[in-house]
Amino acid sequence: MHLDFRHLELLVAIAEAGTLRRAAAELHLSQPAVTTQLKRIEHHIGGPLFLRSPDGVVPTQLGAGVIEHARKVLVEFSELERRAQLNAQRDAEYAPIRVGGIPANQFWLLVSALGDAFPDREITSRTVKSTAMLTTLLGSGELDVAVLRRFPRFPLRLPESVVQAKLLTEPIFVGVGLDHQLADRGEIGLGELADETWVMPEPDDSGMNEFFSTVCADNGFEQRVAHLTNDSHIAFALTAAGAVCPLYPIGFSPRQGLATIPLAGNPFYRELVLAWRTDSLIAPQIGRLRDRVKQGYLELVGDTPVYSAWWERGGSSFALP
Template identity: 30%
Template sequence: MGFDVRHLRLVAAIGRAGNLSKAAAALGISQPAVSCQLSRLEKQIGYRLFERHDTGAAPTPMGESLLRRVDAVLPLMDDLLTDIEQRTMADAEPAVLRVGAVCSAIVGRIGGLVAGAVQGATVSVQIDDCVLRLLDMVGDRRLDLAAIKEYPGYEHALPSSVQVTAFMIDPTAVLLPELHPLAARDVIQLTDLRDEEWVLHPVDSSRFHEYLFATCAQLGFRPNIIHQCKSEDATQQLVRSGAISLSQAGSPGHGPGIACRLLGRNALARKHVLAWRRDGLIDTVAADLVSELKTAYWHEARRSPLFDHWVREPGEWELEESRGPIAV
């Protein structure tokens, strides 16, 4: 037999509720209908999925095994059905505006700003640090908008119909042990780090590592990346133990034992970029949204302990760089 989405929703609802009546309420059908559907499903697959008793329904070992898979599969099915629905209604306004974003100083503000720009819209935000995946999702209509980061000279190729605008460029900060000799300076030059042991995120689609190694090569050295770490907490532990790392200057301060200093001469600066489809709803509000994002950026940046070191000339950090796919 084959499962359909209705079967998956039934099993998931009973598993979450632990009770047929509560599962029925969640599904919007009657309790006898839930009981009948479950019995029919169990008969079809040849296994009992839930043991019914006076206080509820408990999954059998087979039920537990199925629930684990349902929890993984059902969100994918829901996303697929939503994607199909929105593709077949391309000319209609989407019920939910789907926004993707990488981690940044403005990630907590973008959902509200999009909702404000598109009056009456419900906004769902997905955080994902894979830039290529976010751009692809905008291109094939799984996202309506993405807020990403790019690096000067290492921008990404764009899917068909996708437009991007870089609206801010911000500097990079160095994280180092509080008692490190370089911590006595307000600004640290990239060449000062040539003999340090580094901890960075693993190589990903952002192209940052290409940018870093090319920049350091121009200065005559290769960064000594000893540690690779995705966890911010673990990175900070390694920094307290003697490594150095990099961070967005616009991010909040870090924990005890760590000094955060500005990297000089705009070395390794990054661009904040908005990506959307030219044939989508966001295209009509993109200019206003970019303006609001600039304001939000400065509001959030003031939380950074380095704020005063790079905002003496705020205009130099604001951009208006737009591009679309390169014609082949």
């Protein structure tokens, strides 16, 4: 065995109580348990620590030295605990707000909104594509808030300490090359793509690829996926060469050589969700943050001609019911 904190507490309790019975009561143990533990400690040390008598116990010379050191260790441990708690409180008071999310415009809009709402706090962020990883980081406390995507038939499973609220529903358009026969159309039906080959991202745990495949099947055709890539430059080059790719209405990468086309009825879409820890500093400000993110998003819509036209044709009621 090895001496640990509980053993030192027991020895000091016996010395201060003067009897094994009173020490057992203070430690909420039975007297036989205290007696057994004391015998094990004495056997480990190699000599008796207390002299027993009908009136109680008194430390031996060996025991007195052990108890003196035990008291010092317990005091130092108590001070360690106190300092650790103070440091934890101070760290919580000045800890940065930690943001995570999918690489989308809503992510940096949220980071910006948090910077405005908490000007005296450091904001740290990380983009993570995996839904499972984001929810794990939220559940463990590594993140305070995150932007996630949710596709139909693939609900988010969040830890008990995390809640969610939908920001908006975002349509997913399609991209074709400028010389494609559909390139000059302002809107097309999904069925018109039945004979096309597709560029899709690598399948992940969001359910996007499965969702696309199911929607195409519901519309009477099998989606023919010829290319899988997470590199937008490669995806756009393949699309310019004749394939079809999904396009979010607002993108980061330039889309030279592509035409962006909305789909009638908006068969492809994703819900963008804000998820946060209920014990986070930002929890009371969620309503304000959601409003700021939505306002920033609306400004981006106005700067994107195809999306702005879709929005004005009634898309706003789809995105923000």
